[in-house]
Amino acid sequence: MRSISVDDIPRLAEDALYTAVGLGVLGFQHIQVQRQQAKRSLATTLGEAREAVDERVKLVEERLADLLERVGATQAAGGTQS
Numbered sequence: 559m560r561s562i563s564v565d566d567i568p569r570l571a572e573d574a575l576y577t578a579v580g581l582g583v584l585g586f587q588h589i590q591v592q593r594q595q596a597k598r599s600l601a602t603t604l605g606e607a608r609e610a611v612d613e614r615v616k617l618v619e620e621r622l623a624d625l626l627e628r629v630g631a632t633q634a635a636g637g638t639q640s
Contacts, residue, residue: 562570
């Protein structure tokens with residue numbers, strides 16, 4: 559095993575610091591990639607949910623319009639009773 563002299567300590571400390579900073583940068587980049595992927599996934603999920611809600615609202619509006627037509631036809635045919 560190689561012995562470490564006092565003269566090597568500053569260089570080793572600098573190397574350790576650069577290694578730690580590099581690992582920190584890589585970790586940060588990895589988190590950023592995961593954040594972007596989660597953002598895209600959430601946008602897709604929300605878009606699909608919005609489409610499903612829009613379809614249901616349209617269906618309810620159609621059924622309500624049909625119901626209102628029937629009520630109107632019934633009232634016109636039999637008159638309103640008070």
